[in-house]
Amino acid sequence: MQDTPPGAPGHPPDLDADELAALDAHWRAANYLTVGQIYLLANPLLAEPLRPEHVKPRLLGHWGTSPGLNLVYTHLNRAVSARDLDAVCVWGPGHGGPAVLAGSWLDGSYSDAYPDVTRDAAGMARLFHQFSFPGGVPSHAAPDTPGSIHEGGELGYSLAHAYGAALDNPELLVACVVGDGEAETGPLAAAWHSTKFLDPVHDGAVLPVLHLNGYKIANPAVLARVPEAELDDLLRGLGHHPLHVTGEEPATVHRLMAHAMDTALDRIAHIQRAARAGDATGERPRWPLIVLRTPKGWTGPAEVDGLPVEGTWRAHQVPLAHVRENPVHLRQLEEWLLSYRPRELFDTRGRPREPVLAHTPHGDRRLGANPHANGGLLLRTLPVPPLERHAVAVDTPGATAHQPTRVLGGLVEQVLEATAERRDFRLVGPDETASNRLQAVYRATGKAWQAETVPTDEHLARDGRVMEILSEHTCQGWLEGYLLTGRHGLFSCYEAFAHIVGSMANQHIKWLRAARRVEWRAPVASLTYLLTSHVWRQDHNGFSHQDPGFVDHILSKSPEVVRVYLPPDTNTLLAVAEHVLHSRDHVNVVVAGKDPTFDWLGLDAARAHCARGAGLWEWAGTERLGEEPDVVLACAGDVPTLEVLAAAALLRRHLPDLAVRVVNVVDIARLMPAEQHPHGMSDHEFDAVFTRDRPVVFGYHGYPWLIHRLAYRRAVHPHLHVRGYTEEGTTTTHFDMAVRNGIDRYRLVMDVLDRVPGLAVRAGGVRQLMADAHHRHHDWIRAHGTDLPEVAGWTWPG
Numbered sequence: 001m002q003d004t005p006p007g008a009p010g011h012p013p014d015l016d017a018d019e020l021a022a023l024d025a026h027w028r029a030a031n032y033l034t035v036g037q038i039y040l041l042a043n044p045l046l047a048e049p050l051r052p053e054h055v056k057p058r059l060l061g062h063w064g065t066s067p068g069l070n071l072v073y074t075h076l077n078r079a080v081s082a083r084d085l086d087a088v089c090v091w092g093p094g095h096g097g098p099a100v101l102a103g104s105w106l107d108g109s110y111s112d113a114y115p116d117v118t119r120d121a122a123g124m125a126r127l128f129h130q131f132s133f134p135g136g137v138p139s140h141a142a143p144d145t146p147g148s149i150h151e152g153g154e155l156g157y158s159l160a161h162a163y164g165a166a167l168d169n170p171e172l173l174v175a176c177v178v179g180d181g182e183a184e185t186g187p188l189a190a191a192w193h194s195t196k197f198l199d200p201v202h203d204g205a206v207l208p209v210l211h212l213n214g215y216k217i218a219n220p221a222v223l224a225r226v227p228e229a230e231l232d233d234l235l236r237g238l239g240h241h242p243l244h245v246t247g248e249e250p251a252t253v254h255r256l257m258a259h260a261m262d263t264a265l266d267r268i269a270h271i272q273r274a275a276r277a278g279d280a281t282g283e284r285p286r287w288p289l290i291v292l293r294t295p296k297g298w299t300g301p302a303e304v305d306g307l308p309v310e311g312t313w314r315a316h317q318v319p320l321a322h323v324r325e326n327p328v329h330l331r332q333l334e335e336w337l338l339s340y341r342p343r344e345l346f347d348t349r350g351r352p353r354e355p356v357l358a359h360t361p362h363g364d365r366r367l368g369a370n371p372h373a374n375g376g377l378l379l380r381t382l383p384v385p386p387l388e389r390h391a392v393a394v395d396t397p398g399a400t401a402h403q404p405t406r407v408l409g410g411l412v413e414q415v416l417e418a419t420a421e422r423r424d425f426r427l428v429g430p431d432e433t434a435s436n437r438l439q440a441v442y443r444a445t446g447k448a449w450q451a452e453t454v455p456t457d458e459h460l461a462r463d464g465r466v467m468e469i470l471s472e473h474t475c476q477g478w479l480e481g482y483l484l485t486g487r488h489g490l491f492s493c494y495e496a497f498a499h500i501v502g503s504m505a506n507q508h509i510k511w512l513r514a515a516r517r518v519e520w521r522a523p524v525a526s527l528t529y530l531l532t533s534h535v536w537r538q539d540h541n542g543f544s545h546q547d548p549g550f551v552d553h554i555l556s557k558s559p560e561v562v563r564v565y566l567p568p569d570t571n572t573l574l575a576v577a578e579h580v581l582h583s584r585d586h587v588n589v590v591v592a593g594k595d596p597t598f599d600w601l602g603l604d605a606a607r608a609h610c611a612r613g614a615g616l617w618e619w620a621g622t623e624r625l626g627e628e629p630d631v632v633l634a635c636a637g638d639v640p641t642l643e644v645l646a647a648a649a650l651l652r653r654h655l656p657d658l659a660v661r662v663v664n665v666v667d668i669a670r671l672m673p674a675e676q677h678p679h680g681m682s683d684h685e686f687d688a689v690f691t692r693d694r695p696v697v698f699g700y701h702g703y704p705w706l707i708h709r710l711a712y713r714r715a716v717h718p719h720l721h722v723r724g725y726t727e728e729g730t731t732t733t734h735f736d737m738a739v740r741n742g743i744d745r746y747r748l749v750m751d752v753l754d755r756v757p758g759l760a761v762r763a764g765g766v767r768q769l770m771a772d773a774h775h776r777h778h779d780w781i782r783a784h785g786t787d788l789p790e791v792a793g794w795t796w797p798g
Contacts, residue, residue, distance in 0.1 A: 022358035030070035033102035037131035060132035062095035073103035092158030093179035109368025121350025143515035146368035156185030160477020163194035172204035180221035187473035195239035200275035213296035240289035264288035376522025378486030383418040391603035398796025409440035416444035429492040523584035542731035548702035568641035571606035613667030620662035629661035637701025646745035695755035
């Protein structure tokens with residue numbers, strides 16, 4: 001790796017007195033505004049002595065990290081203004097939300113977003129009042145915060161978000177403040193390796209600022225307590241050139257920070273110029289990183305009630321906790337606020353004085369107004385090719401079979417080709433693109449890779465737009481950052497391991513839900529998971545790779561955001577893919593198989609079926625026109641659909657007079673009441689499909705209790721019997737997985753016999769045939785290692 005770039009600029013110039021004074025004025029103003037947001041309900045400019053009624057009754061917020069964040073905001077302003085940079089910042093210690101709000105209020109972007117919060121005393125009062133207050137704004141950086149693309153509660157994800165934002169944004173600088181607490185998390189640890197995927201030609205740059213203030217909530221921070229040489233070894237090993245800023249005397253820290261920022265930006269500019277001119281050495285560059293060491297709660301109370309606060313864990317949230325009741329605390333708060341010399345910073349009308357704004361950028365260059373931090377403004381329609389190019393012909397249901405995700409791979413390949421010049425679509429996944437049968441994409445682009453290559457490698461490319469790293473957290477972080485800055489993408493993952501990013505999915509769902517309520521935020525492309533290599537088809541793996549529960553997790557979240565689709569064949573997968581790739585502000589989960597699956601529907605029928613979300617397959621049932629069925633066989637998922645149709649065929653053969661209705665569900669939220677989910681059915685719609693009082697035997701892809709939870713209010717629920725995965729897993733044949741979990745065709749037939757009144761007695765012989773089939777299956781697979789010929793060779797009778 002390149003360490004010191006040849007020809008790099010020399011020592012950046014030191015600050016002159018005016019620059020230093022202006023930087024310190026902005027920083028003090030931001031600190032004042034931060035403290036005011038945490039504490040003050042009135043009297044924002046301290047125009048009169050501070051009284052208890054000026055203080056909020058509930059003190060909420062995080063002071064400890066905020067002075068460091070304010071310092072970064074101040075110095076980024078200087079750099080952006082001086083160099084005319086296109087820049088955003090990901091604020092990892094997002095609990096320092098008041099600092100980010102203070103910076104955007106000072107640069108005017110907050111008033112642009114919220115015209116009633118003007119940049120004067122009245123606006124300052126509103127800024128203070130609304131913070132962590134009912135009807136106001138959260139205590140952390142959130143969708144309400146101008147310039148933010150990162151939820152403040154997401155500790156560990158900031159760096160991956162930053163790299164995602166930089167991908168395919170060659171002129172963008174993404175600063176990323178990494179808190180020393182979140183630096184201890186697994187997701188953050190893996191995200192450091194993003195340097196091996198960042199292309200200095202086509203991508204922007206990420207400038208991490210590792211903020212070491214010494215403590216988390218109550219414990220020392222690991223990286224703050226290791227020797228500097230050891231920390232340097234770690235950071236260099238991760239591909240960075242560390243620049244240290246350490247101190248607590250403001251003038252010294254400002255000079256060091258300005259020097260470090262200039263050095264880092266000079267280095268980034270040199271790396272990019274060399275790469276884009278084609279004269280790079282071929283070695284992976286060592287990107288700069290700033291290590292910022294300042295005291296926790298810097299410039300706050302040094303001591304409270306005889307205990308040290310500044311520089312300790314006690315500064316984490318609210319250093320003075322009893323201001324209304326304790327006159328000593330009230331006096332300390334007033335002294336603290338006055339220590340920033342607010343009259344030097346704001347005029348009598350509360351407007352920031354000229355030195356405070358000396359380095360503040362203008363227009364879209366402001367950190368709070370950069371359109372990349374409101375990515376929907378930049379979003380373009382994704383050129384999804386016509387599905388007819390990829391659809392499989394279906395003359396007769398069940399007569400042919402295809403691998404759904406392999407066919408989808410051809411569609412994604414064409415999307416990558418269509419976006420080759422504009423570069424706004426990426427496929428991410430944890431080392432599973434080919435395993436998930438999506439390898440057609442390599443005809444359009446390679447896998448992003450900046451590290452060493454050897455002759456046996458395949459499909460690696462410095463400018464590749466397929467992203468693979470064996471960290472689901474990093475994959476999702478990259479994609480979230482990419483989507484939130486106005487691009488499109490798809491996350492392909494083994495079904496069982498989507499749980500790893502369950503918390504990240506939850507946070508992104510919360511972000512989207514909150515963003516929908518922020519008028520100035522434009523919709524962004526949806527985050528779509530393609531979950532495959534699923535529970536029912538694990539040839540090389542077993543129990544460890546069998547878990548369909550991610551759907552349960554997702555469907556417990558905000559109904560306006562979450563969508564779950566279980567396409568039963570290739571053409572329905574294509575129809576679902578077309579829909580989700582064009583959708584906005586959703587988290588979509590698509591569960592589809594990669595193994596050969598019967599083709600049930602032609603493209604037109606698949607599109608119509610997906611538009612309905614759930615519907616009758618008349619060709620599969622035996623119900624008579626104008627009469628209610630004796631039983632409903634329902635299914636959701638590719639393998640349950642196969643087993644339900646096989647059961648329907650058995651019933652047709654052995655009990656031809658039984659009126660069977662077959663229902664397939666693609667959009668699982670259709671089972672919910674309309675008032676609980678936008679895709680839900682009214683009771684009248686639901687009853688028309690499932691009846692009110694007939695037995696319903698439902699074969700479901702995942703855990704059966706989810707279907708009960710979604711449909712518990714329906715009239716037919718007492719007659720609903722669901723079969724699904726019940727944690728009976730192992731490495732075995734395909735059909736044996738169904739048998740072990742009671743979702744196989746023979747068990748489904750027995751369920752029908754048990755639930756249709758009077759049928760169990762009349763069809764005792766049929767039940768015995770089904771039980772005998774189970775015994776034959778048991779003996780056959782143990783003798784031959786394959787499924788029964790009648791199962792392996794089964795086709796729809798037509």
